Amino acid sequence: MKVSIYRYNPETDREPSMKEYEVDTQGKDLMVLDILALVKEQDESMSYRRSCREGVCGSDGMNMNGKNGLACITPLSQVAPGVLEGKKPLILRPLPGLPVIRDLVVDMGMFYNQYEKVQPFLQNNTPAPAIERLQTPEDRAKLDGLYECILCACCSTSCPSFWWNPDKFLGPAALLQSYRFLADSRDNATEERLSKLDDPFSLFRCHGIMNCVSVCPKGLNPTRAIGHIRSMLLERGI
Amino acid sequence: MSIRTITFDAIVVGGGGAGMRASLQMAQSGFKTALISKVFPTRSHTVSAQGGITCAIASADPNDDWRWHMYDTVKGSDYIGDQDAIEYMCNVGPEAVFELDHMGLPFSRTEEGRIYQRPFGGQSKNFGEGGQAARTCAAADRTGHALLHTLYQQNLKNGTQFYNEWYAAELVKDADGNVCGVIAIDIESGETVFFKAKATVFATGGSGRIYASTTNALINTGDGVGMALRAGLPVQDIEMWQFHPTGIAGAGVLVTEGCRGEGGYLINKDGERFMERYAPNAKDLASRDVVARSMMMEILDGRGAGPDGDHVFLKLDHLGEEVLHSRLPGICELAITFAQTDPVKEPIPVVPTCHYMMGGIPTNVHGQAIKLSGGHEGEDQFVNGLFAVGEVACVSVHGANRLGGNSLLDLVVFGRAAGLFIEDQLRQGMTQYEPTDADIDQALARVRRWDESSGGESVSALRKELQSVMQNHFGVFRKGDLMAEGVAKLADLRERISKAHLDDKSKPFNTARIEALELDNLLEVAEATAIAAEGRTESRGAHSRYDYPDRDDENWLCHSIFDPTAKKLGKREVNFKPKTVDTFQPKARTY
Numbered sequence: 001m002k003v004s005i006y007r008y009n010p011e012t013d014r015e016p017s018m019k020e021y022e023v024d025t026q027g028k029d030l031m032v033l034d035i036l037a038l039v040k041e042q043d044e045s046m047s048y049r050r051s052c053r054e055g056v057c058g059s060d061g062m063n064m065n066g067k068n069g070l071a072c073i074t075p076l077s078q079v080a081p082g083v084l085e086g087k088k089p090l091i092l093r094p095l096p097g098l099p100v101i102r103d104l105v106v107d108m109g110m111f112y113n114q115y116e117k118v119q120p121f122l123q124n125n126t127p128a129p130a131i132e133r134l135q136t137p138e139d140r141a142k143l144d145g146l147y148e149c150i151l152c153a154c155c156s157t158s159c160p161s162f163w164w165n166p167d168k169f170l171g172p173a174a175l176l177q178s179y180r181f182l183a184d185s186r187d188n189a190t191e192e193r194l195s196k197l198d199d200p201f202s203l204f205r206c207h208g209i210m211n212c213v214s215v216c217p218k219g220l221n222p223t224r225a226i227g228h229i230r231s232m233l234l235e236r237g238i
Numbered sequence: 239m240s241i242r243t244i245t246f247d248a249i250v251v252g253g254g255g256a257g258m259r260a261s262l263q264m265a266q267s268g269f270k271t272a273l274i275s276k277v278f279p280t281r282s283h284t285v286s287a288q289g290g291i292t293c294a295i296a297s298a299d300p301n302d303d304w305r306w307h308m309y310d311t312v313k314g315s316d317y318i319g320d321q322d323a324i325e326y327m328c329n330v331g332p333e334a335v336f337e338l339d340h341m342g343l344p345f346s347r348t349e350e351g352r353i354y355q356r357p358f359g360g361q362s363k364n365f366g367e368g369g370q371a372a373r374t375c376a377a378a379d380r381t382g383h384a385l386l387h388t389l390y391q392q393n394l395k396n397g398t399q400f401y402n403e404w405y406a407a408e409l410v411k412d413a414d415g416n417v418c419g420v421i422a423i424d425i426e427s428g429e430t431v432f433f434k435a436k437a438t439v440f441a442t443g444g445s446g447r448i449y450a451s452t453t454n455a456l457i458n459t460g461d462g463v464g465m466a467l468r469a470g471l472p473v474q475d476i477e478m479w480q481f482h483p484t485g486i487a488g489a490g491v492l493v494t495e496g497c498r499g500e501g502g503y504l505i506n507k508d509g510e511r512f513m514e515r516y517a518p519n520a521k522d523l524a525s526r527d528v529v530a531r532s533m534m535m536e537i538l539d540g541r542g543a544g545p546d547g548d549h550v551f552l553k554l555d556h557l558g559e560e561v562l563h564s565r566l567p568g569i570c571e572l573a574i575t576f577a578q579t580d581p582v583k584e585p586i587p588v589v590p591t592c593h594y595m596m597g598g599i600p601t602n603v604h605g606q607a608i609k610l611s612g613g614h615e616g617e618d619q620f621v622n623g624l625f626a627v628g629e630v631a632c633v634s635v636h637g638a639n640r641l642g643g644n645s646l647l648d649l650v651v652f653g654r655a656a657g658l659f660i661e662d663q664l665r666q667g668m669t670q671y672e673p674t675d676a677d678i679d680q681a682l683a684r685v686r687r688w689d690e691s692s693g694g695e696s697v698s699a700l701r702k703e704l705q706s707v708m709q710n711h712f713g714v715f716r717k718g719d720l721m722a723e724g725v726a727k728l729a730d731l732r733e734r735i736s737k738a739h740l741d742d743k744s745k746p747f748n749t750a751r752i753e754a755l756e757l758d759n760l761l762e763v764a765e766a767t768a769i770a771a772e773g774r775t776e777s778r779g780a781h782s783r784y785d786y787p788d789r790d791d792e793n794w795l796c797h798s799i800f801d802p803t804a805k806k807l808g809k810r811e812v813n814f815k816p817k818t819v820d821t822f823q824p825k826a827r828t829y
Contacts, residue, residue: 009744009746040750041698044698044753045742047747047749050456051277051457052283053456054286054575057277057281058280103747116394121341121394121395122342130336131336131352132340132345133339134351134352136347137347139347140346147344147377147380147387150285151280181342186339
């Protein structure tokens with residue numbers, strides 16, 4: 001099958017280009033990450049990130065035939081119709097909207113900055129008990145769909161509002177994390193967290209187009225979390 | 239050649255659970271602490287831990303006792319775990335786990351609001367007399383993910399300085415062998431830098447990638463063990479590799495023991511629950527070495543499933559959709575993605591898969607690296623400036639076989655312990671050993687070798703060959719002549735790897751260069767494993783030999799110590815002197 005990969009090495013290339021490779025999959029429905037490994041055997045200069053190869057570390061977020069996802073849990077058959085059969089090429093590009101360091105490796109700095117801005121850690125100024133802080137199963141259930149985020153950046157880099165204001169709009173991943181702590185019964189910094197979000201950009205640049213939801217490889221719903229924060233901000237304003 | 243120097247009080251190499259628990263401890267106390275990680279910390283392999291963290295917090299059973307946990311761990315280790323270290327881990331454990339809750343780790347909960355605990359393999363109440371215990375604290379089946387993200391978040395809060403996507407390539411020592419820091423490469427720019435510190439903490443994790451089939455992440459290349467061996471330091475019990483019973487056949491992806499804890503069980507091609515024959519009491523919750531061997535016996539006896547009869551099945555459908563989706567949601571995802579199997583409807587094809595390195599750099603409970611064993615008379619000798627925690631270390635709490643859920647506990651307890659000890663040393667005034675230019679130059683030799691290579695074989699082909707040697711010669715069952723052949727093949731590979739070629743010499747984000755440096759480490763770990771496995775002439779825990787089928791307490795109730803200079807195997811005494819409880823005497827190990 002044909003694979004077309006975005007290549008750019010700042011040391012040698014004046015501009016990026018797409019490079020074509022021929023890979024023998026023996027008709028198997030391999031994961032995109034397996035294809036990358038086969039390409040790297042042919043051409044070791046092609047760089048990409050990878051670690052767990054099972055969809056839990058979030059290293060290998062990339063754009064596959066126009067859609068963001070994790071290479072390690074995306075089989076060829078799910079990339080686009082015709083790719084597995086070799087009728088269409090597999091087209092791999094770095095996540096959109098972030099600066100490219102080299103080939104499929106993007107500079108995640110802006111993404112991580114926005115994550116850090118939401119103070120993504122539990123805050124509780126009451127003295128800790130000798131055992132755990134108790135939490136009912138119902139309260140704990142509020143964290144499901146939030147704590148599973150793996151920071152792969154597929155969502156934020158598919159969001160036009162983030163492309164436009166990556167420094168001021170926090171983006172879906174950071175906002176999901178923000179709500180993860182707002183929703184935690186053990187956290188008591190709610191007021192401080194909300195006041196930091198109460199400006200025209202941080203949260204309110206979300207226009208609810210749900211690109212984040214359609215690409216999240218963990219099936220999470222940042223738009224819903226943003227909606228919850230929106231409601232909390234509105235209630236607080238009344 | 240002079241390179242840039244960056245100075246800290248302490249540097250931690252590795253951003254998994256152990257490294258981040260150590261760095262957190264020191265950063266909280268205001269020491270200038272750097273964490274060097276070859277991946278962004280939340281991409282570390284701790285993230286893949288599923289089932290939980292075993293600890294007697296007395297939630298599932300209000301009468302639970304850390305001494306029972308200690309008994310299980312000693313027995314699980316097949317009696318070569320150090321009893322003082324196991325005592326420390328099991329005793330301090332609850333405090334370390336409650337701290338994780340206070341940090342925000344989203345544990346699953348009981349109706350009483352306490353942390354949810356599930357049964358895991360090798361667990362008992364009342365020193366093996368009271369039946370199965372439920373002692374593994376869980377955040378659904380994503381406990382490692384929850385733990386790793388929580389620790390990263392706390393490090394952010396406390397101002398740890400992160401060097402993410404920096405690759406530690408070599409230890410820097412002075413002429414007397416004192417550790418002064420490490421050489422590290424900024425992967426993004428390709429720059430090579432000397433990190434100087436009073437304390438260097440290795441938390442580099444395991445090395446499952448020496449095997450062709452492993453549950454381990456692609457980054458688990460034994461960098462810490464490789465650096466230690468090249469520095470002439472010994473490693474302990476490195477022949478002891480855990481094969482996890484349930485890796486997804488073909489893919490190698492882990493399926494947590496928690497599945498069996500929640501009531502799942504293994505069946506052969508005839509649908510028989512075969513563990514009833516091998517471990518009549520604990521059945522599917524016998525310890526991992528026992529279950530993995532039983533599975534291999536079924537397969538070798540022709541009762542394996544599939545066209546090649548090369549796997550068995552893990553049956554979960556009887557637990558019902560609700561339990562599977564609430565307690566084991568990650569497993570359902572993984573099984574559908576990697577086995578095209580929905581566990582709600584059909585069993586998952588599984589096979590024993592390389593999972594965990596019980597051996598490593600020998601340390602005491604403070605993480606201090608040991609260079610010479612004290613034996614009867616003397617005290618242990620330490621490597622000044624060097625510490626090791628987590629999977630790269632051999633404290634040893636796992637001995638010849640680790641119990642499920644004990645690795646996460648090991649990470650947080652000993653990451654924390656090393657942090658506390660180093661803090662204390664820094665307060666008292668710790669020596670900064672100063673390397674000469676020649677010392678630094680020597681540490682740069684390996685990086686230079688690859689940067690100047692021309693011609694020779696490719697890294698990927700050699701790596702594949704090494705992995706297949708380990709898979710075929712040092713698997714679940716071992717045999718003297720087969721291992722001798724493997725040792726010879728590795729000697730040949732050493733020769734060829736020393737002349738291998740890195741074609742891409744560019745600087746920015748050159749992952750081929752990192753893979754080349756990792757290959758050297760894989761080779762070091764593989765060779766040490768091979769020589770130690772051939773040298774231990776008995777069967778104990780995970781080390782099982784056809785030619786020496788029995789445990790030999792007379793000769794081998796001890797640690798093995800591999801000396802990289804002589805390439806010889808020595809022995810070191812196991813600690814049988816816990817401080818607050820009576821010694822657990824070795825006895826026949828049945829489940």
